Amino acid sequence: MIPRLKSLQVESVAGGVIIHRRALERTHLADAEGSVAVLLRLLREGTRTEDELVPAMAAEGFQVPRDDIAAALAQFDEWRILERAGDDDTLTPAVRERHQSNLRFYDVSADLTVSSADQHRAVASARVLLLGAGGLGSGILQSFVGLGVGHVTLVDFDTVEIKNLARQFAYGLAAVGRRKVDAAKAWAAAYSGGTVVDAVHRRVEDVVAIQELATGHDVVVCAVDTPGNVQLLVNEACCDLGIPFVAGGLAYSSLVYWSVQPGTSACRQCLELRRAEEPAAEGAGPLFDSQPVNRATGPVVQVLSGLMAMEAMRFVRRTEAPVALACYHVLQLADDMTTSRDPWQRHPDCPWCARR
Numbered sequence: 001m002i003p004r005l006k007s008l009q010v011e012s013v014a015g016g017v018i019i020h021r022r023a024l025e026r027t028h029l030a031d032a033e034g035s036v037a038v039l040l041r042l043l044r045e046g047t048r049t050e051d052e053l054v055p056a057m058a059a060e061g062f063q064v065p066r067d068d069i070a071a072a073l074a075q076f077d078e079w080r081i082l083e084r085a086g087d088d089d090t091l092t093p094a095v096r097e098r099h100q101s102n103l104r105f106y107d108v109s110a111d112l113t114v115s116s117a118d119q120h121r122a123v124a125s126a127r128v129l130l131l132g133a134g135g136l137g138s139g140i141l142q143s144f145v146g147l148g149v150g151h152v153t154l155v156d157f158d159t160v161e162i163k164n165l166a167r168q169f170a171y172g173l174a175a176v177g178r179r180k181v182d183a184a185k186a187w188a189a190a191y192s193g194g195t196v197v198d199a200v201h202r203r204v205e206d207v208v209a210i211q212e213l214a215t216g217h218d219v220v221v222c223a224v225d226t227p228g229n230v231q232l233l234v235n236e237a238c239c240d241l242g243i244p245f246v247a248g249g250l251a252y253s254s255l256v257y258w259s260v261q262p263g264t265s266a267c268r269q270c271l272e273l274r275r276a277e278e279p280a281a282e283g284a285g286p287l288f289d290s291q292p293v294n295r296a297t298g299p300v301v302q303v304l305s306g307l308m309a310m311e312a313m314r315f316v317r318r319t320e321a322p323v324a325l326a327c328y329h330v331l332q333l334a335d336d337m338t339t340s341r342d343p344w345q346r347h348p349d350c351p352w353c354a355r356r
């Protein structure tokens with residue numbers, strides 16, 4: 001294995017070097033003799049094994065014991081500034097070309113153990129159950145296809161209507177009247193042969209149905225809002241199967257998403273039990289019936305679709321932890337686009353968490 005310094009900005013300053021590990025994040029290393037700068041330069045070339053770095057450093061005038069080289073590499077790897085040189089070559093030229101920008105995104109979380117190519121392979125072999133092919137679901141599907149997710153089981157019961165075209169960009173005029181799952185499958189096939197879409201035209205109304213659909217999948221994404229308790233149904237099915245899931249939606253001007261990893265995080269039922277314990281206002285009830293209003297524009301659902309797709313892929317790539325585990329991530333489109341996090345804890349009486 002040949003370690004290589006990632007494509008980062010490194011500055012030479014008096015008595016040291018500054019590594020720009022991320023945007024606005026810099027690490028200053030003291031380097032009075034200049035050996036660190038030389039090691040970083042050799043690592044950037046990415047042509048030497050750990051053993052070969054010892055004579056290469058000596059040739060530059062620095063006698064550095066192998067253990068010190070190893071310790072430096074371990075520290076650099078912990079900072080995630082090293083990658084395995086040439087690992088892209090383990091992918092076919094066609095995959096490298098198509099997924100070039102995906103691979104470079106994975107570079108950020110790659111290290112000497114898990115390469116960007118490894119992360120792509122994990123995505124390409126992933127099986128995802130996507131419930132819903134509407135505003136959110138069709139956008140999430142598009143993200144998955146772009147990323148090269150290997151298999152998506154897409155479940156929806158609707159047909160494409162003219163009003164959908166304002167925000168569901170996997171469909172065009174020619175798709176109006178078609179089943180959404182069939183139109184989305186056709187879009188995916190035309191866009192990329194890298195994702196197999198299994199189109200399932202059915203409603204999702206009970207736990208057993210969701211369990212049947214979810215079995216054999218790595219992650220579930222809930223992009224439907226009916227029936228009203230669908231998130232609890234998905235929660236029960238996924239907790240029973242031990243499959244992580246991501247859910248989200250739009251309420252007024254807030255985008256919200258969250259995820260659950262059975263056995264690791266609190267689940268959605270835990271939140272339900274906690275809410276039930278909150279004191280209700282005396283005589284509280286709706287003043288009059290109100291109908292749900294769909295305010296989802298194209299840009300709005302694209303933002304939320306992207307966030308949910310990224311969270312789902314964190315369960316697949318495993319190089320960065322899911323960011324919304326048992327935690328409402330809220331993006332408030334009004335009020336200066338503020339973001340907030342609202343985590344919840346396990347409830348001791350939760351029947352689904354008690355089993356794990």
Ligand SMILES: [Zn+2]
Binds near residue numbers: 266353
């Ligand atoms: Zn629970």
